[in-house]
Amino acid sequence: MAKKQTKHKKPDPLVCLDSAYSMEFKFSRRFQKDPETLRRLAHRVVDLLADAGHYDWLADSVAGDLVCLADDFVIKNVTDLIREARAPGKAVTRG
Numbered sequence: 001m002a003k004k005q006t007k008h009k010k011p012d013p014l015v016c017l018d019s020a021y022s023m024e025f026k027f028s029r030r031f032q033k034d035p036e037t038l039r040r041l042a043h044r045v046v047d048l049l050a051d052a053g054h055y056d057w058l059a060d061s062v063a064g065d066l067v068c069l070a071d072d073f074v075i076k077n078v079t080d081l082i083r084e085a086r087a088p089g090k091a092v093t094r095g
Contacts, residue, residue, distance in 0.1 A: 011028075011030065012028040012029070012030065013028065014027065014028050014030070014031045015027060015028075015031075046058065046061075049061070
């Protein structure tokens with residue numbers, strides 16, 4: 001019996017650009033899972049925006065990132081409150 005040859009899947013491109021109506025970047029999963037490269041890219045983009053004087057774009061980007069962080073903070077704090085309320089034998093402080 002002949003062995004089946006397995007086809008190797010071609011890796012997804014790092015960046016796709018569709019500029020027909022609007023420009024949108026999509027990073028591959030492989031790229032997203034490389035935190036150091038992603039971090040360096042983010043810092044480089046911030047530098048490029050600041051060097052070009054696009055402080056309004058930079059401010060909008062930072063504001064959006066802060067919203068994401070705020071979501072994480074709220075979820076973490078509410079989760080901690082729920083765990084505290086569920087803890088047996090622990091009195092819940094009233095404020």
